Amino acid sequence: MAANGFKSPAPVLPGLGLHSFHNDSPPFAGAATSEQGEPDHISLDPSDQNRFASSSHDDSHLKPELHYQSQHAHLIAPFPNAPINTAHSNQATPTQAQSILNPIPQRMPTFSSDEHLSSSRSRRLVSGYLFGNPPSPVGTKDIPADMAKAVQALQAAKAPAAAAGDAARDSKTTSPRPSPNSEDEGRYPLPTPPIQDRDSPPLSAPYKSYSSPNPNNALALEQSTQALGAVSLNDGPETGAKLNDGGAVMAGSARITGTDTGYDALEGRNDGEADLDLSAPQAEGGGSGAYLRGEAAYEFPRHRLRKTMRDESKIPLVIVACGSFSPPTYLHLRMFEMAKDEIVESQTYEIMAGYYSPVSSYYKKAGLAPANHRVRMCELAVEHTSTWLMVDPWEAGQSEYQRTAVVLDHFDDLLNGGEDGEGGVIMSDGKKRRYKIMLLAGGDLIESFGEPGVWSEPDLHIILGRFGCLIVERAGSDVWAFLLSHDILYHHRRNVIVIKQLIYNDISSTKVRLFVRRGMSIKYLLPNSVIQYIYDNKLYRGKIGAP
Numbered sequence: 001m002a003a004n005g006f007k008s009p010a011p012v013l014p015g016l017g018l019h020s021f022h023n024d025s026p027p028f029a030g031a032a033t034s035e036q037g038e039p040d041h042i043s044l045d046p047s048d049q050n051r052f053a054s055s056s057h058d059d060s061h062l063k064p065e066l067h068y069q070s071q072h073a074h075l076i077a078p079f080p081n082a083p084i085n086t087a088h089s090n091q092a093t094p095t096q097a098q099s100i101l102n103p104i105p106q107r108m109p110t111f112s113s114d115e116h117l118s119s120s121r122s123r124r125l126v127s128g129y130l131f132g133n134p135p136s137p138v139g140t141k142d143i144p145a146d147m148a149k150a151v152q153a154l155q156a157a158k159a160p161a162a163a164a165g166d167a168a169r170d171s172k173t174t175s176p177r178p179s180p181n182s183e184d185e186g187r188y189p190l191p192t193p194p195i196q197d198r199d200s201p202p203l204s205a206p207y208k209s210y211s212s213p214n215p216n217n218a219l220a221l222e223q224s225t226q227a228l229g230a231v232s233l234n235d236g237p238e239t240g241a242k243l244n245d246g247g248a249v250m251a252g253s254a255r256i257t258g259t260d261t262g263y264d265a266l267e268g269r270n271d272g273e274a275d276l277d278l279s280a281p282q283a284e285g286g287g288s289g290a291y292l293r294g295e296a297a298y299e300f301p302r303h304r305l306r307k308t309m310r311d312e313s314k315i316p317l318v319i320v321a322c323g324s325f326s327p328p329t330y331l332h333l334r335m336f337e338m339a340k341d342e343i344v345e346s347q348t349y350e351i352m353a354g355y356y357s358p359v360s361s362y363y364k365k366a367g368l369a370p371a372n373h374r375v376r377m378c379e380l381a382v383e384h385t386s387t388w389l390m391v392d393p394w395e396a397g398q399s400e401y402q403r404t405a406v407v408l409d410h411f412d413d414l415l416n417g418g419e420d421g422e423g424g425v426i427m428s429d430g431k432k433r434r435y436k437i438m439l440l441a442g443g444d445l446i447e448s449f450g451e452p453g454v455w456s457e458p459d460l461h462i463i464l465g466r467f468g469c470l471i472v473e474r475a476g477s478d479v480w481a482f483l484l485s486h487d488i489l490y491h492h493r494r495n496v497i498v499i500k501q502l503i504y505n506d507i508s509s510t511k512v513r514l515f516v517r518r519g520m521s522i523k524y525l526l527p528n529s530v531i532q533y534i535y536d537n538k539l540y541r542g543k544i545g546a547p
């Protein structure tokens, strides 16, 4: 078995060399395939971790007798002390390793190799934006009949208001989308009718009162939203309770409801969501709330995971963002969209899904709301606004802190594992191909790689070598300089993609928490559904640093 446990060592891509220093391309652009792979025999085993405690990055310290082993995450003995988050301080508790109780040999399905794919693709991954990038690769071709009906009802309900409005605007908003042809297929969402007046009339008005002077239309609208599992604005306290359920009723949960906090137009907490996407597939079953309360078994969210590829010449990619998300903001949502643009432009990968993995409550960080709230807020943020993002509650539900390398390994098990896992992507010839998994992180998180005692070196080799990293530039951190200076990052530079923020967004969860505490508006910094949840659950009101 190869050093990474599953597959042959990551390939050297012909001709890549230091190409990215040429021309005007910033360094480290490249297909995300590690040039050298991780050093041989890296392991999550605690004894191995100790071996790598050395702060030297010299590869000669990476002893060949150590083995990286895939593991069932649930078989990992939790390590005794949760690390203190030291990303922002130097008082680190060294990351501790976990025991591998059972390596899982030979349980992985056979995958066809992705290696040859990389070499034939554009490697201009950095600053390679085409303005007016193609829409989401997630197709909307197969809209269920009830959903299509609901969209029609929504349009019908809005028609009178639209008719009374600006005719020019109407004609613009109803103009047909480019009709799909064979070439466009998959590039343009198909028959999702445009939702008129998405952002107007003012969101602060109760929906019924402006959207439909005709009560029949209002009724149709209510029925349609209920058919979708969404709940109308005026549903009252019962649905408010659902919203606060911590995810127990994920599929039928309300985004925006009347709640016991009442409606306050000035604060605008009950406003609608501007970016409502009626075609977003919803999870079925109990949702994460029951799991996090210990009342239901863990279920890996798969409702937006693509199982087959549109273009099998690409590499199937799943993007995972680990972090606090206390609370999730529009920046955290934008990170995924920025990554998507970069990936689409690169033409190397096909995005199969994106996941948030909120850290558990054992991560000792100031201002960390309890895990169930952070998971639920992430769910609310994506539930009706995204067709490809999901929230995995596994990490949040663990009884001990889980290192990021372990979390990524968990995703690998569930996506590529052969037992409870998906077993990879099913190709048209019946073969399976591994999902590539990459960590999505901001520049600040990556810079914490260099802080002594925060990350273990073997883990960094696993994260950067076996998986890979999408790094979103962050104002105030010089990602390029850091990539040059950090030995392990440099070693795996072919597996690192840096994403330039073309519109700088520096929304900070810390500041959002402070705004809440000071009674200031947080509107337009995070989705309304999340704002509502924060107020309903009285989060971030305690003393500074408290949840």
Ligand SMILES: Nc1ncnc2c1ncn2[C@@H]1O[C@H](COP(=O)(O)OP(=O)(O)OP(=O)(O)O)[C@@H](O)[C@H]1O
Pocket: 321, 322, 323, 324, 325, 326, 331, 332, 335, 367, 440, 441, 442, 443, 444, 445, 446, 472, 473, 474, 475, 505, 506, 507, 508, 509, 510, 511
């Ligand atoms: N402004 C930003 N630009 C780029 N990446 C960011 C930005 N803010 C957060 N991130 C990234 O989002 C991920 C999750 O962030 P996380 O919630 O853990 O921290 P945070 O947003 O900095 O919150 P806090 O203010 O509570 O420290 C991390 O990878 C982080 O680097």
Ligand SMILES: O=C(O)c1ccc[n+]([C@@H]2O[C@H](COP(=O)([O-])O)[C@@H](O)[C@H]2O)c1
Pocket: 085, 086, 087, 095, 322, 323, 324, 325, 359, 363, 365, 402, 403, 404, 405, 445, 448, 454, 455, 456, 459
């Ligand atoms: O795996 C590690 O050793 C490790 C060390 C430091 C931080 N992390 C992860 O990085 C994320 C940090 O988030 P934050 O809010 O501290 O920026 C969070 O998901 C942590 O679990 C992980």
